[in-house]
Amino acid sequence: MIRYVLKRIIIGVLVVVAVTILLFLFMQLLPGDPVTMIAGERVPPAKIEEIRRSWGLDKPVYLQYFYWLSHVVVGDLGVSYVTKLPVSLLVFSRIAPTLQLTLTSLVLSFIMGIPIGMVAALKRGEGVDHALTGFITFFYSMPSYWLGLMLMLIFGLYLKILPVSGSFSSQSLILPVATLTLPSVATFARLMRTETLETLGEDFVRTAWAKGLPMRRIIFIHILRNALIPATTMFFLYLPWVVSGAVIVEAVFAYPGMGQLFYKSVLRQDYPVIQSIILIIAVLTVVSNILADLLSAFLDPRIRIGGRRE
Amino acid sequence: MPLLDVKGLKTYFYTNRGVVKAVDGASFTVNENEIFCLVGETGCGKSVTALSIMRLIFPPGKILSGKALYKEEDLLKIPESEMQKIRGREISMVFQNPMNSLNPVFTIGYQISEAPTVHFNLSKKEAWKRTTDLIRDVKITDADTRAKCYPHVLSGGMRQRTMMAMMLSCNPNLLIADEPTTSLDVTIQAQILDLLIEIKKKRRMSVILITHNFGLVAEFGDRVAVMYCGKVVEIGDVTTIFRNPLHPYTRGLLRCLPIGYKRKSKLGFIPGTLPSPIDTPSGCSFHPRCEHSTKSCKLREPELVEYEKNHFVACHLYER
Numbered sequence: 001m002i003r004y005v006l007k008r009i010i011i012g013v014l015v016v017v018a019v020t021i022l023l024f025l026f027m028q029l030l031p032g033d034p035v036t037m038i039a040g041e042r043v044p045p046a047k048i049e050e051i052r053r054s055w056g057l058d059k060p061v062y063l064q065y066f067y068w069l070s071h072v073v074v075g076d077l078g079v080s081y082v083t084k085l086p087v088s089l090l091v092f093s094r095i096a097p098t099l100q101l102t103l104t105s106l107v108l109s110f111i112m113g114i115p116i117g118m119v120a121a122l123k124r125g126e127g128v129d130h131a132l133t134g135f136i137t138f139f140y141s142m143p144s145y146w147l148g149l150m151l152m153l154i155f156g157l158y159l160k161i162l163p164v165s166g167s168f169s170s171q172s173l174i175l176p177v178a179t180l181t182l183p184s185v186a187t188f189a190r191l192m193r194t195e196t197l198e199t200l201g202e203d204f205v206r207t208a209w210a211k212g213l214p215m216r217r218i219i220f221i222h223i224l225r226n227a228l229i230p231a232t233t234m235f236f237l238y239l240p241w242v243v244s245g246a247v248i249v250e251a252v253f254a255y256p257g258m259g260q261l262f263y264k265s266v267l268r269q270d271y272p273v274i275q276s277i278i279l280i281i282a283v284l285t286v287v288s289n290i291l292a293d294l295l296s297a298f299l300d301p302r303i304r305i306g307g308r309r310e
Numbered sequence: 311m312p313l314l315d316v317k318g319l320k321t322y323f324y325t326n327r328g329v330v331k332a333v334d335g336a337s338f339t340v341n342e343n344e345i346f347c348l349v350g351e352t353g354c355g356k357s358v359t360a361l362s363i364m365r366l367i368f369p370p371g372k373i374l375s376g377k378a379l380y381k382e383e384d385l386l387k388i389p390e391s392e393m394q395k396i397r398g399r400e401i402s403m404v405f406q407n408p409m410n411s412l413n414p415v416f417t418i419g420y421q422i423s424e425a426p427t428v429h430f431n432l433s434k435k436e437a438w439k440r441t442t443d444l445i446r447d448v449k450i451t452d453a454d455t456r457a458k459c460y461p462h463v464l465s466g467g468m469r470q471r472t473m474m475a476m477m478l479s480c481n482p483n484l485l486i487a488d489e490p491t492t493s494l495d496v497t498i499q500a501q502i503l504d505l506l507i508e509i510k511k512k513r514r515m516s517v518i519l520i521t522h523n524f525g526l527v528a529e530f531g532d533r534v535a536v537m538y539c540g541k542v543v544e545i546g547d548v549t550t551i552f553r554n555p556l557h558p559y560t561r562g563l564l565r566c567l568p569i570g571y572k573r574k575s576k577l578g579f580i581p582g583t584l585p586s587p588i589d590t591p592s593g594c595s596f597h598p599r600c601e602h603s604t605k606s607c608k609l610r611e612p613e614l615v616e617y618e619k620n621h622f623v624a625c626h627l628y629e630r
């Protein structure tokens with residue numbers, strides 16, 4: 001088990017390094033010269049060259065990369081081209097609001113998605129199932145920027161009961177959280193419905209009935225315990241997705257998180273900031289994947305002992 | 311007074327391909343302390359009959375009519391809460407496939423202790439004691455360690471023993487064993503069957519043994535019912551049926567039975583194929599394959615009549 005975890009961590013580090021290399025190359029391909037971003041307009045060419053040298057942008061790409069990487073490893077993410085502030089300062093103050101937004105939404109989605117999916121599966125083919133499946137499909141297929149705008153329109157402009165932007169009160173969290181949550185409730189509910197239906201048809205459920213167990217015991221112990229394994233794994237696998245999804249939602253609601261910072265930095269070609277945020281998401285993805293694996297090994301004895309599911 | 315009296319049981323499945331008449335008017339009785347065999351080709355409705363008695367038929371299946379009298383109560387009529395008290399405690403069932411019949415995420419000890427805990431309100435300690443005793447009863451060594459194992463580390467034979475321990479945990483009066491050994495290899499099959507018979511004798515319970523294999527019927531059975539297309543076509547003492555099979559279908563099954571290879575022998579070959587359960591033939595459903603078939607066989611369904619004492623058959627040849 002420990003060897004397995006170590007192996008996963010080593011692979012994870014390699015994945016992150018690969019992501020940073022791709023990212024660096026990709027940045028070179030983007031149009032526009034970062035020096036003009038740093039210097040602003042109407043600067044004499046001599047000054048431009050000076051800036052280029054002082055920021056190390058005259059060096060070959062691979063040297064720039066190693067320079068950047070060696071600083072990242074010790075926690076120095078570089079300096080923003082636009083604000084000239086350390087990127088760590090800019091980014092780290094934004095992480096907490098984003099995590100608040102995404103974790104709230106993930107936990108809510110999990111708590112709501114699980115029972116919705118289970119009820120839909122247990123009432124399969126009945127009115128309740130059709131209603132819930134309709135709900136699931138509706139929100140599952142809805143783009144989040146559009147959902148965000150609609151919610152803003154309905155609750156902010158027509159009903160005037162919720163603030164439409166910013167983050168000045170806990171109320172202003174409601175709409176962004178709802179925008180992120182509704183589609184992921186649908187995702188969890190969909191997964192849970194499928195898993196429950198599959199488990200319902202398993203022979204061991206019939207065994208549980210044949211033992212004379214009451215229905216609630218069969219549902220809440222035998223079925224739930226099995227059907228929850230993929231949903232719990234999904235919680236972690238989904239975390240990086242929700243963080244990426246927050247980019248759009250934060251931009252729509254002017255919510256001061258990492259996503260909004262990312263959005264603005266892309267517009268201003270502020271490469272160090274963009275790179276750092278993508279790096280954070282890459283690390284988050286790798287860590288969540290490892291956590292998801294460990295958790296499913298913990299929940300499923302077939303993986304725990306056998307090493308792998310047959 | 312039989313322990314279980316099944317009368318005119320009909321269970322259909324409403325699938326999108328059509329109505330599957332899985333059990334279509336089956337009748338038989340099971341006496342106290344006997345091994346009652348249910349034989350027939352694959353798809354003739356043996357498993358569905360057993361599941362109907364346990365009332366474990368789920369949509370699209372439906373039990374349409376019939377009675378299953380157990381201790382003067384009709385199992386098909388009593389409320390679900392009453393039925394729960396009967397399942398696992400009075401009547402229990404061992405399934406065909408031990409590989410998937412155990413829950414992968416709970417230890418076998420937990421799964422064995424569940425039924426007695428629920429039915430008898432046992433404390434944790436009492437339940438554990440009972441569980442390890444049961445594991446020993448089904449001849450699994452090292453009960454205390456084995457109880458903490460998860461099903462996937464056990465072999466097929468071990469899982470079937472676990473399944474038996476689970477189903478015997480509340481001392482049922484009737485155990486339904488639905489082809490308990492078909493998925494196991496031959497040496498293990500014999501061990502499991504011997505264990506079943508030994509436990510049956512010790513506990514004086516009745517067993518419904520569902521099987522394809524007439525050899526097993528000859529070796530272990532007290533009485534036997536032959537099923538065809540969801541109906542019981544012949545029923546009687548095992549010795550009587552072997553000495554004097556009446557129904558053309560039973561005769562066909564017994565014809566090719568080799569003597570001496572009892573446990574290995576499979577059912578005999580009968581010309582024609584099993585009709586689709588969606589549109590079963592009119593009249594006697596065996597008529598397309600029967601060498602004695604007449605006009606009235608196609609038109610009228612034969613009833614199960616007592617040909618000699620305790621020997622029933624459903625065929626026009628024997629109607630008086």
Ligand SMILES: Nc1ncnc2c1ncn2[C@@H]1O[C@H](COP(=O)(O)OP(=O)(O)OP(=O)(O)O)[C@@H](O)[C@H]1O
Pocket residue numbers: 323325330331332350351352353354355356357358359371522587
């Ligand atoms: N859940 C179900 N849905 C639809 N049809 C079913 C279902 N269960 C059983 N059947 C059908 O009912 C008929 C009888 O099935 P059953 O399982 O009782 O046969 P069997 O005699 O036990 O056969 P085997 O020896 O292969 O176990 C078959 O035609 C089968 O296809």
Ligand code: SF4
Pocket residue numbers: 557558559594595596597598600601602603604607612624625626627
């Ligand atoms: S009723 Fe007719 S068709 Fe059916 S088994 Fe008897 S003789 Fe054959």
Ligand SMILES: [Mg+2]
Pocket residue numbers: 356357358406488
């Ligand atoms: Mg069967």
